[in-house]
Amino acid sequence: MxxxxxxxxxxxRVEAVELxxxxxxxxxVAVVGASVTAASRSGRPLDYLGRFGYAGQIHVVHxxxxxxxxxxxxxxxxxxxxxxxxxxxxxxxxxxxxxxxxLDKRGVRLAISIASGFEDPDLPIRQELLEALxxxxxxxxxxxCTGLMAPATRSFLTTSSFLQHFTxxxxxxxxVSQSGGMGNGLLTSVFxxxxxxxHLVTTGDELDIGCLKVIAGLLTRTEVKAVGVLIExxxxxxWLETVADLIQSTGKPVYFLRMARTDAGxxxxxxxxxxxxxxxxxxxxxxxxxxxxxxxxxxQLGDVLxxxxxxxxxxxxxxxxxxxxxxxxxxxxxxxxMSGTLTMPAPSATTRASAARxxxxxxxxxxxxVPGHDTPRMAHALRTVRALPDFDSVVGVVSSLAHDPDQLVxxxxxxxxxxxxxxxxxxxxxxxxxxxxxxDALASLGIAALPTPQRAITALxxxxxxxxxxxxxxxxxxxxxxxxxxxxILGADAGLRLPYARWEIVDGPDAAERAxxxxxxxxxxxxxxxxxxxxxxxxxxxxxVTRDELAAAFAxxxxxxxxxxxxxxxxxxxxxGFELLISILRSPEFGPVAIVRPxxxxxxxxxxxxxxPGRWTPQRRLEALRRSRLGVILQGYRGGRTYDxxxxxxxxxxxxxxxxxxGFEFIEFNPVIVGERGVSVVDAIGxxxxxxxxxxxxxxxxxxx
Numbered sequence: 001m002x003x004x005x006x007x008x009x010x011x012x013r014v015e016a017v018e019l020x021x022x023x024x025x026x027x028x029v030a031v032v033g034a035s036v037t038a039a040s041r042s043g044r045p046l047d048y049l050g051r052f053g054y055a056g057q058i059h060v061v062h063x064x065x066x067x068x069x070x071x072x073x074x075x076x077x078x079x080x081x082x083x084x085x086x087x088x089x090x091x092x093x094x095x096x097x098x099x100x101x102x103l104d105k106r107g108v109r110l111a112i113s114i115a116s117g118f119e120d121p122d123l124p125i126r127q128e129l130l131e132a133l134x135x136x137x138x139x140x141x142x143x144x145c146t147g148l149m150a151p152a153t154r155s156f157l158t159t160s161s162f163l164q165h166f167t168x169x170x171x172x173x174x175x176v177s178q179s180g181g182m183g184n185g186l187l188t189s190v191f192x193x194x195x196x197x198x199h200l201v202t203t204g205d206e207l208d209i210g211c212l213k214v215i216a217g218l219l220t221r222t223e224v225k226a227v228g229v230l231i232e233x234x235x236x237x238x239w240l241e242t243v244a245d246l247i248q249s250t251g252k253p254v255y256f257l258r259m260a261r262t263d264a265g266x267x268x269x270x271x272x273x274x275x276x277x278x279x280x281x282x283x284x285x286x287x288x289x290x291x292x293x294x295x296x297x298x299x300q301l302g303d304v305l306x307x308x309x310x311x312x313x314x315x316x317x318x319x320x321x322x323x324x325x326x327x328x329x330x331x332x333x334x335x336x337x338m339s340g341t342l343t344m345p346a347p348s349a350t351t352r353a354s355a356a357r358x359x360x361x362x363x364x365x366x367x368x369x370v371p372g373h374d375t376p377r378m379a380h381a382l383r384t385v386r387a388l389p390d391f392d393s394v395v396g397v398v399s400s401l402a403h404d405p406d407q408l409v410x411x412x413x414x415x416x417x418x419x420x421x422x423x424x425x426x427x428x429x430x431x432x433x434x435x436x437x438x439x440d441a442l443a444s445l446g447i448a449a450l451p452t453p454q455r456a457i458t459a460l461x462x463x464x465x466x467x468x469x470x471x472x473x474x475x476x477x478x479x480x481x482x483x484x485x486x487x488x489i490l491g492a493d494a495g496l497r498l499p500y501a502r503w504e505i506v507d508g509p510d511a512a513e514r515a516x517x518x519x520x521x522x523x524x525x526x527x528x529x530x531x532x533x534x535x536x537x538x539x540x541x542x543x544x545v546t547r548d549e550l551a552a553a554f555a556x557x558x559x560x561x562x563x564x565x566x567x568x569x570x571x572x573x574x575x576x577g578f579e580l581l582i583s584i585l586r587s588p589e590f591g592p593v594a595i596v597r598p599x600x601x602x603x604x605x606x607x608x609x610x611x612x613p614g615r616w617t618p619q620r621r622l623e624a625l626r627r628s629r630l631g632v633i634l635q636g637y638r639g640g641r642t643y644d645x646x647x648x649x650x651x652x653x654x655x656x657x658x659x660x661x662x663g664f665e666f667i668e669f670n671p672v673i674v675g676e677r678g679v680s681v682v683d684a685i686g687x688x689x690x691x692x693x694x695x696x697x698x699x700x701x702x703x704x705x
Contacts, residue, residue, distance in 0.1 A: 013245075016220050019216070022109055023201060023217055024198075026086040030087040031157075032061040033095075041114070044164075045088050046071060050071065054153070055154065059074070059080055060072065061077055081106070084106060087112070088147060090114055093116065094125060104136035110139050111140050111141070112148065113145070114144070114146065114159055115142075116143065117144075118144060140207065141202075144204040145202040147159055147160070149187075150199050151197060168191055168197055172225035173227070173309045174197065175187055175197055176227060177201075177230040178230060179230060185298070186301065186302060190302055190306055193450075212234065215243050216243050216246055220246065224252065225308055228254075229255065230257050231256050232259050234590065237286075240615070247292070257300075258283060283587070289610075289612075289624055300455075300458060303448075303456075306459075307424065308463065310448045312422075314422075316464060318390065319343065319393055319395060320366050320367075321367035321396075322395070323396070323397035324397055324398055324399055325371075331453065336457055344367065348390055351388055368385060375411065376411050378408065379408050386420035396426065397453055399427060399429070405438040408438075409438060412447065413445065419446065422446070422448075423447045424456035424459065426451065427452065434449055485528060485529030486683055486685075487529075487530070499651065499678065499680055501681065501682050503572065504518070504569070506568050509555070512570050515570040516570060519572040524543050525545050525553045525568065525569070525571075526541040527540035527541070529685065532565075538560055538564070542557055580598060580599045580671065580673075581599035581668070582594060582595070582651065582652060583666065584656055584658075584659045585665065586665055590615065592656050592659050594621070595611050596609060599672065609628075610631065612624055614660070643674045644677050644678055651672065665688065667686040670684075
């Protein structure tokens with residue numbers, strides 16, 4: 001029986017390579033349930049395979065017809081030959097599980113199901129499908145998807161209506177979408193701007209193969225330069241490590257647009273696909289930490305993919321600007337200056353002199369203003385700047401009121417065998433555009449056309465930006481009510497691995513004094529936190545208490561504790577250091593994650609947090625912490641004090657173990673004091689797993705004092 005090698009036995013890359021081959025160049029395909037009507041949804045895949053000239057073997061299953069759309073058909077799956085690469089199942093949901101079992105017996109490696117009806121996790125048909133997948137080696141894309149396209153091999157196993165109107169040109173960017181409709185929309189956008197695609201894979205409900213596994217497969221393909229992904233929710237987080245390794249080893253960027261970021265969007269995604277959609281802030285940070293680059297709307301995703309496909313050399317961050325308007329050049333300069341990753345360098349003296357001679361001008365500057373309606377002059381200026389060594393990429397601003405498209409294209413044709421700098425042509429007005437023929441002609445020259453300089457600069461920034469997971473955003477929700485304090489969390493830490501500031505519960509001034517003697521003065525006297533968690537708001541904390549001050553401090557804190565049904569704690573006062581807040585919570589997509597960010601007065605002021613997934617190795621968490629903005633600060637930024645970053649990473653690892661082993665939905669350590677050597681946990685709160693723990697924003701906003 002054939003099938004994919006297991007990830008555990010041969011590694012994710014081996015499985016990714018085989019999946020990449022099946023998605024790109026299957027040598028034989030079968031269409032199960034092909035309609036005799038070419039335009040129907042179940043008839044399109046077979047029609048596309050024949051119409052566009054798929055060169056592999058085509059097999060058809062139809063219970064009544066012996067010939068379907070010009071292809072011979074067999075009455076049932078057992079009548080198919082052995083060892084077919086990919087099968088597309090165009091039949092109703094009720095038949096899919098049995099079809100998978102029969103296809104598996106024929107040695108089919110990969111199946112695609114377009115059927116809907118599996119969205120509800122409690123439906124028997126969904127459980128039947130999952131059981132069939134568990135019992136077989138065949139793998140499944142879908143159900144409830146539109147299939148896949150690989151234009152280079154004419155492998156169009158898809159129901160997409162796009163092919164009713166266009167023939168996609170082969171290219172270097174792959175598209176992956178959990179939504180069939182959005183995937184086709186992105187394909188249309190990329191196509192109409194002159195770019196080609198290597199693949200479009202829609203993953204639907206992802207009951208077996210998820211989008212991360214598809215991304216991994218595509219990254220192994222030599223024809224793929226970049227991948228664009230439309231994500232509603234992650235179902236195969238175990239493939240994140242393989243994707244991260246492939247991004248790093250191949251250098252190929254993966255751009256993702258996260259749909260369903262809001263509560264309303266998550267509900268809509270769940271209703272559509274039945275998948276569990278996790279909080280967007282955690283997902284964005286985890287995906288970003290793995291090397292995927294986030295875009296914020298469909299326009300950005302389309303723009304960066306068009307540029308990725310059309311550019312014949314890598315884009316860089318030194319931008320040359322050529323404009324028919326000084327004001328437009330100024331706006332472009334402003335955006336470049338605010339980007340943080342791009343620059344608009346002044347040309348060197350040598351470049352200024354040579355470019356001025358080439359342009360028959362008195363001087364040359366960046367940005368270059370080329371006024372007037374002289375199209376050949378504008379084209380000559382753009383061609384000249386594209387050849388200069390001072391820049392990595394060029395943005396040109398033209399106008400249909402001033403420049404003839406055909407003359408512009410002709411003037412941009414260069415005679416040099418060396419590829420010119422990446423060029424994005426844009427317009428003074430976002431409503432302006434080139435005719436389709438001009439866009440195609442520019443694309444053949446490796447030139448992208450986008451509506452505005454701002455969109456061009458954003459695309460170049462995405463192309464050149466190194467991934468750096470930014471801060472998670474939070475909503476303004478009420479905190480959860482099922483909170484436990486430091487005693488319950490310490491009790492869950494059976495191995496006592498967490499470096500707590502020692503403490504004792506005391507019931508009177510004599511007990512407080514004995515505790516102080518044991519812990520060492522000065523001490524902290526505070527409400528223990530069994531029921532009251534925001535202690536400082538009500539005067540429930542006394543810091544730096546000496547022996548002489550202890551009796552008065554105890555009496556004051558005891559009164560606060562009694563009013564709130566709590567008790568008094570005397571705690572060892574932690575040494576001075578950098579104050580941190582560490583939250584450990586469960587993401588429905590990625591499992592336990594640790595969120596480390598500045599604490600104390602910096603908690604809400606400084607956006608320098610880092611998210612460390614529990615599924616990462618401890619070493620990888622340490623490396624991510626060191627590379628983060630917070631890690632840079634802790635490691636002696638600009639001659640500042642150096643703190644024990646490995647101890648912080650060790651604490652995060654130990655806390656992840658406590659979360660998992662202790663049955664918590666979340667734990668928050670606040671404050672954590674990190675010194676030059678070691679860390680000290682001063683306080684903690686948590687929510688037991690058996691009770692709802694609120695949203696991620698609840699967990700992030702419920703601070704201890």
